[in-house]
Amino acid sequence: MAHPHGSAPPKSQRLGLREFLGVFQYSRRAVELVWTTSRLLTVIIAALTLIGGLMPAAAAWVGQKIVDAVVEGAAISAQGGVPDLQLAMGWVALEGGIMVVLSAVQKGLNVCQSLLRAMLGHRVNVLILEKALTLQLSHFEDSEFYDKLTRARREASSRPLSLVNRTFGLVQNGISLISYAALLLAFSPWAVLVLVIGGLPSFMVEAKFSGEAFRLFRWRSPEARKQMYLETVLAREDYAKEVKLYGLGPLLLQRYREIFQLVFSEDRKLTLRRGAWGFGLGLLSTAAFYGAYAWIAFAAVQGTISLGEMTMYLLVFRQGQSAVSASLSSIGGMYEDNLYLSNLYEYLDQGIEAEAGTAIEGPRPGEGVRFENVSFTYPGAKTPALSKIDLHLVPGKSLALVGENGSGKTTLIKLLTRLYEPTEGRILLDGLELSEWDPQHLRTRVGVIFQDFARYQMLVGENVGAGDVDHFSDEQRWREAAELGMADDFVQDMPAGYQTQLGRWFKDGRELSGGQWQKIALSRAFMRSQADILVLDEPTAAMDAEAEATVFEHVRNLTADRMAILISHRFSTVRSADHIVVLDHGQVIEQGDHTGLMANGGRYARLFTLQAEGYR
Numbered sequence: 001m002a003h004p005h006g007s008a009p010p011k012s013q014r015l016g017l018r019e020f021l022g023v024f025q026y027s028r029r030a031v032e033l034v035w036t037t038s039r040l041l042t043v044i045i046a047a048l049t050l051i052g053g054l055m056p057a058a059a060a061w062v063g064q065k066i067v068d069a070v071v072e073g074a075a076i077s078a079q080g081g082v083p084d085l086q087l088a089m090g091w092v093a094l095e096g097g098i099m100v101v102l103s104a105v106q107k108g109l110n111v112c113q114s115l116l117r118a119m120l121g122h123r124v125n126v127l128i129l130e131k132a133l134t135l136q137l138s139h140f141e142d143s144e145f146y147d148k149l150t151r152a153r154r155e156a157s158s159r160p161l162s163l164v165n166r167t168f169g170l171v172q173n174g175i176s177l178i179s180y181a182a183l184l185l186a187f188s189p190w191a192v193l194v195l196v197i198g199g200l201p202s203f204m205v206e207a208k209f210s211g212e213a214f215r216l217f218r219w220r221s222p223e224a225r226k227q228m229y230l231e232t233v234l235a236r237e238d239y240a241k242e243v244k245l246y247g248l249g250p251l252l253l254q255r256y257r258e259i260f261q262l263v264f265s266e267d268r269k270l271t272l273r274r275g276a277w278g279f280g281l282g283l284l285s286t287a288a289f290y291g292a293y294a295w296i297a298f299a300a301v302q303g304t305i306s307l308g309e310m311t312m313y314l315l316v317f318r319q320g321q322s323a324v325s326a327s328l329s330s331i332g333g334m335y336e337d338n339l340y341l342s343n344l345y346e347y348l349d350q351g352i353e354a355e356a357g358t359a360i361e362g363p364r365p366g367e368g369v370r371f372e373n374v375s376f377t378y379p380g381a382k383t384p385a386l387s388k389i390d391l392h393l394v395p396g397k398s399l400a401l402v403g404e405n406g407s408g409k410t411t412l413i414k415l416l417t418r419l420y421e422p423t424e425g426r427i428l429l430d431g432l433e434l435s436e437w438d439p440q441h442l443r444t445r446v447g448v449i450f451q452d453f454a455r456y457q458m459l460v461g462e463n464v465g466a467g468d469v470d471h472f473s474d475e476q477r478w479r480e481a482a483e484l485g486m487a488d489d490f491v492q493d494m495p496a497g498y499q500t501q502l503g504r505w506f507k508d509g510r511e512l513s514g515g516q517w518q519k520i521a522l523s524r525a526f527m528r529s530q531a532d533i534l535v536l537d538e539p540t541a542a543m544d545a546e547a548e549a550t551v552f553e554h555v556r557n558l559t560a561d562r563m564a565i566l567i568s569h570r571f572s573t574v575r576s577a578d579h580i581v582v583l584d585h586g587q588v589i590e591q592g593d594h595t596g597l598m599a600n601g602g603r604y605a606r607l608f609t610l611q612a613e614g615y616r
């Protein structure tokens with residue numbers, strides 16, 4: 001949720017019972033997730049939980065038997081008789097046995113839970129990433145959606161297991177509690193009531209504050225994202241150069257600190273209030289316990305119960321009380337887990353418009369690409385980035401787009417590659433609208449490099465191979481593409497040739513120059529040998545003039561029956577295109593070939609002459 005920096009977090013709302021229960025809607029999905037992650041581990045955990053639940057009451061009962069046997073034995077000894085030693089020793093041995101089982105159960109639970117935790121964390125991360133693959137570019141550019149993604153990634157992976165553990169914990173404590181109650185009932189039903197009611201106040205506090213903590217977490221997720229971003233800028237190699245030279249470090253670090261202060265001051269308030277209330281209401285539980293203690297001791301003094309029974313009741317009452325508070329805090333924790341899971345599921349359930357097209361050919365093959373009255377406005381933007389564009393790109397021809405920064409050239413390519421849909425008008429390939437094409441097939445027909453192409457910290461060869469996933473690791477194809485993209489020569493000279501690691505993140509990683517990276521990106525586009533539309537968005541800006549000339553020679557040779565779209569600010573390159581389109585503020589203001597446009601004496605002619613003069 002976007003909010004102006006520094007605004008106060010939302011006030012806590014009163015939590016009605018319905019709202020409280022409604023929040024548990026994700027429990028079923030979380031249990032399902034855990035169950036499908038590992039049935040075996042889930043079953044073992046459930047079984048151990050049940051066994052673990054019965055053990056404490058059994059131990060308390062045996063404890064009573066020990067004390068009574070000892071008291072009885074002592075009385076016999078006092079009267080000069082011979083007590084039955086074996087009986088008391090037998091009970092002690094049994095209690096020892098129960099403790100061994102209990103500790104085995106607890107260890108087993110820990111082991112299973114850590115295994116399941118690792119598996120589940122991985123599973124949830126994969127779910128999150130799989131979903132990310134289905135998202136559209138516009139999602140990544142939407143800050144509110146990005147918050148959802150960040151929140152899901154930060155908290156969600158540990159929550160399903162925690163929820164399931166707490167559910168089991170609740171069952172376990174429930175079983176213990178029932179067995180304690182059964183023992184305690186013999187003393188007095190009222191004692192059972194005191195036991196249960198004593199735990200309620202602390203529970204109310206937990207429920208109230210976990211809701212508040214969650215609202216705080218949601219409120220500050222844009223802050224958390226800013227902090228993550230600053231961490232990236234301050235600690236990553238690709239920013240280090242500028243941060244150092246411009247001395248940005250202290251300023252950015254100060255920002256980082258300020259965000260922490262803002263977030264921490266809210267956290268501190270909440271933590272203090274939570275602690276104070278927890279302590280105050282916790283006193284009630286202590287009072288309930290000592291009230292019951294006095295009552296039980298009184299009964300023993302009066303002789304209504306034996307010493308053994310008194311020991312057992314006290315133990316049962318104390319443990320019962322912790323079972324009550326553990327159960328209630330399990331419920332509170334489940335509530336909290338559910339709140340955090342709502343983030344995960346909100347993100348996973350985000351509706352994605354299906355890319356519905358299925359066509360793999362159009363009615364007029366060979367017609368090429370047509371833009372018909374195409375307009376486009378970015379989500380949230382006030383003015384259109386493109387308006388009323390009409391264009392026809394014919395196979396075998398090349399098209400150059402020129403225009404000032406921000407005139408809409410890259411946007412036009414984003415529409416052609418279906419990263420965005422036109423807000424108005426339509427784009428046709430072979431006579432069929434782009435949205436009706438099978439998206440996979442459409443992608444194989446277009447090879448594109450953007451000016452901000454990705455620099456993967458992988459092998460040089462893989463950086464080329466990325467252009468065609470089917471041949472991602474095919475060294476022969478890497479070479480062919482790299483020759484066309486002018487990268488082969490310098491790659492051969494690298495220490496491990498095509499197997500050289502790029503980037504500084506990993507061992508022995510090499511860095512490339514700007515022009516070399518561009519050659520890699522160009523080669524990547526040449527990997528798309530099936531593509532009949534080749535789009536180069538300022539591909540040669542960092543290359544030297546000779547390399548640029550050769551690359552265009554290659555593009556021209558390739559485009560016998562293909563289409564090439566070229567964006568460039570270098571008119572020496574642009575002039576060789578068959579058709580030139582001049583964009584200004586999202587509109588086509590001139591088009592034609594170089595000679596025609598020069599003869600026109602319009603914007604193109606002016607810009608061309610200006611640049612040509614610069615070279616004289």
Ligand SMILES: Nc1ncnc2c1ncn2[C@@H]1O[C@H](COP(=O)(O)OP(=O)(O)OP(=O)(O)O)[C@@H](O)[C@H]1O
Nearest residue numbers: 141378381385403404405406407408409410411412
């Ligand atoms: N993701 C985006 N969201 C909102 N507006 C955008 C986005 N990308 C670009 N714009 C806006 O759309 C307009 C056209 O941008 P575009 O990137 O198409 O220009 P360009 O002609 O390729 O510029 P350049 O020569 O600088 O590469 C600009 O005003 C820009 O601010």
